[in-house]
Amino acid sequence: MPTDKDILVSFRGVKKTYDGENLVVKQLDLDIYRGEFLTLLGPSGSGKTTCLMMLAGFEFPTSGEIRLDGKLLNRVPPHKRNIGMVFQNYALFPHMTVAQNVGYPLQVRGVSGEARQRQVREALAMVRMEAFGERFPAQLSGGQQQRIALARALVFKPQLVLMDEPLGALDKQLREHMQLELKALHRQLGVTFVYVTHDQGEALTMSDRVAVFDQGLIQQLDPVGALYETPGNAFVASFIGDSNRLQGQIGLREGDRCTLNLPGGHVLRGVRVGEATPGQAATASIRPERMRLVDASDAAKAADAGNVLRGHAAGVIYFGDHVRLQCDFTEQPQCFVKVPLDTPALASLAPGQPVALAFEPEHLRIFS
Numbered sequence: 124m125p126t127d128k129d130i131l132v133s134f135r136g137v138k139k140t141y142d143g144e145n146l147v148v149k150q151l152d153l154d155i156y157r158g159e160f161l162t163l164l165g166p167s168g169s170g171k172t173t174c175l176m177m178l179a180g181f182e183f184p185t186s187g188e189i190r191l192d193g194k195l196l197n198r199v200p201p202h203k204r205n206i207g208m209v210f211q212n213y214a215l216f217p218h219m220t221v222a223q224n225v226g227y228p229l230q231v232r233g234v235s236g237e238a239r240q241r242q243v244r245e246a247l248a249m250v251r252m253e254a255f256g257e258r259f260p261a262q263l264s265g266g267q268q269q270r271i272a273l274a275r276a277l278v279f280k281p282q283l284v285l286m287d288e289p290l291g292a293l294d295k296q297l298r299e300h301m302q303l304e305l306k307a308l309h310r311q312l313g314v315t316f317v318y319v320t321h322d323q324g325e326a327l328t329m330s331d332r333v334a335v336f337d338q339g340l341i342q343q344l345d346p347v348g349a350l351y352e353t354p355g356n357a358f359v360a361s362f363i364g365d366s367n368r369l370q371g372q373i374g375l376r377e378g379d380r381c382t383l384n385l386p387g388g389h390v391l392r393g394v395r396v397g398e399a400t401p402g403q404a405a406t407a408s409i410r411p412e413r414m415r416l417v418d419a420s421d422a423a424k425a426a427d428a429g430n431v432l433r434g435h436a437a438g439v440i441y442f443g444d445h446v447r448l449q450c451d452f453t454e455q456p457q458c459f460v461k462v463p464l465d466t467p468a469l470a471s472l473a474p475g476q477p478v479a480l481a482f483e484p485e486h487l488r489i490f491s
């Protein structure tokens with residue numbers, strides 16, 4: 124369990140409005156631990172960048188407090204915060220060489236001569252760009268420029284590095300490669316990274332913990348695995364990974380479980396997330412890989428052990444190693460499951476035919 128000593132940054136009761144009317148950050152209470160890789164993930168406009176900008180010092184909170192190492196930051200200007208930054212459009216200075224770009228933060232901090240040269244060499248070595256010191260930014264690829272931006276952010280050994288969509292301009296292959304590099308660099312340096320993205324794959328690949336933002340609020344803050352396995356609400360369930368949604372009414376409530384009555388007559392058992400007052404409207408979610416296609420004779424057995432949903436096949440798409448089966452259920456959004464190729468019930472399946480999907484109650488999360 125982390126203690127107060129492990130906290131590098133804390134946001135307390137932070138709110139932000141740009142126009143004096145709408146709060147784009149409604150209430151932010153967040154502790155960032157020393158050495159962690161924390162990602163702020165959320166759809167466009169959810170307030171992630173604003174939070175990062177307040178931490179960097181380019182925006183100020185309308186109310187609340189931000190502390191770095193216990194010290195109140197609210198009115199400390201950006202260059203006094205000892206924070207490194209890499210942004211998608213945080214361009215390198217075009218008229219300076221790579222070495223001059225990387226040396227710039229040292230220059231403004233009054234580091235000169237041999238000490239500056241040595242630190243620039245070390246920073247370039249860190250991002251494996253030692254051989255490029257004399258080039259100009261225009262003579263580098265996008266990925267190389269981003270490495271230099273990273274070296275420039277790290278050269279003065281900040282205790283905290285902020286990154287806002289730093290890989291957004293790169294193509295998919297390079298982006299995935301750089302994600303692994305960033306993660307390795309983080310492990311090697313032990314510096315605290317705070318990373319903003321709207322790409323959930325990127326967040327899951329790199330982070331220790333992820334704060335999922337929506338509408339100016341953190342919806343859930345958890346390690347990557349917990350976020351995927353135990354989403355705290357329907358938004359997080361649909362934003363992280365694939366999930367199927369089912370809508371109905373709460374039937375019975377029993378401890379940490381409850382039942383969901385679907386309009387078509389199905390009664391499903393699942394994990395209760397929320398109050399679950401009987402009769403209340405609720406949304407449930409289930410990961411496609413947690414559902415099994417079963418044939419009619421197995422469906423009765425499966426229903427005794429867990430849940431079975433009966434509907435009709437809407438589409439069958441072959442993916443080489445599995446089949447993606449789309450299913451229609453009465454008054455529900457379409458669901459899909461990933462069916463292994465050796466599943467017996469798959470043999471003669473065609474669109475329009477009846478299907479039965481079985482799943483365990485512990486994998487159905489019922490949000491109310």
Ligand SMILES: Nc1ncnc2c1ncn2[C@@H]1O[C@H](COP(=O)(O)OP(=O)(O)OP(=O)(O)O)[C@@H](O)[C@H]1O
Nearest residue numbers: 141142147165166167168169170171172173174321
């Ligand atoms: N300087 C500004 N002046 C006025 N409104 C702003 C300003 N910056 C951001 N906003 C508004 O604040 C809200 C949150 O924006 P923010 O950039 O924090 O979201 P985001 O989650 O980072 O989105 P994106 O992924 O698109 O960058 C948006 O509605 C945006 O239009």
